[in-house]
Amino acid sequence: xxxxxxTQPGMFVQEKEAVTLDCTYDTSxxxxxxFWYKQPSSGEMIFLIYQGSYDEQNATEGRYSxxxxxxxxxxxxxISASQLGDSAMxxxxxxxxxxxxxLVFGTGTRLxxxx
Amino acid sequence: xxxxxQSPRHKVTETGTPVTLRCHQTENHRYMxxxxxxxxxxxxLIHYSYGVKDTDKGEVSDxxxxxxxxxxxxxxxxESATSSQTSVYFCAISEGQxxxxxxxFFGEGSRLTVL
Numbered sequence: 001x002x003x004x005x006x007t008q009p010g011m012f013v014q015e016k017e018a019v020t021l022d023c024t025y026d027t028s029x030x031x032x033x034x035f036w037y038k039q040p041s042s043g044e045m046i047f048l049i050y051q052g053s054y055d056e057q058n059a060t061e062g063r064y065s066x067x068x069x070x071x072x073x074x075x076x077x078x079i080s081a082s083q084l085g086d087s088a089m090x091x092x093x094x095x096x097x098x099x100x101x102x103l104v105f106g107t108g109t110r111l112x113x114x115x
Numbered sequence: 116x117x118x119x120x121q122s123p124r125h126k127v128t129e130t131g132t133p134v135t136l137r138c139h140q141t142e143n144h145r146y147m148x149x150x151x152x153x154x155x156x157x158x159x160l161i162h163y164s165y166g167v168k169d170t171d172k173g174e175v176s177d178x179x180x181x182x183x184x185x186x187x188x189x190x191x192x193x194e195s196a197t198s199s200q201t202s203v204y205f206c207a208i209s210e211g212q213x214x215x216x217x218x219x220f221f222g223e224g225s226r227l228t229v230l
Contacts, residue, residue: 045221
């Protein structure tokens, strides 16, 4: 069973607008962590934001925020005020308590920011 | 930036030949991982290590072996490369200490082409 699902293969947004990238997950663990990574065309993997399952508030890091809805098992990434440099692949990932530090990744969403 | 070096960065080889990819870290992190990235699949875990000489399989371990004789080095070996192993391979490290988020830091990737 797919543990991390990213249903949007590609997304388009205009510069300065906000965009939401969807991520749903599946786990029976009570303790888990959710991550978002960015992969620009240069290929490196850049950590963006983390949300713990017990964190009551949504995580924020600058223009990035994670819309965590535990009951729905969703962990959407919100990018505010998009910039051209935000054009990249974005991956959602999960670490389960029982999985010994392993991260499971989704298939990714390609975001294109237009001027 | 985390001190992670992968070598070689690019390699072209023929079916049936052995290939070894090297990951070297200068961070003294306990956990090391090998992922492969393929279009439509995101990143998938091949093998990981939780200490010197302590390794375990990931979800796509068939055809791969690993070794970790020193904290800083994690080798991925394809004993007899096949075309299905054409991919981009990422090494990652994780600190694994209490109170941390469990984020992975990635190397720059190694592009392997098996003809």
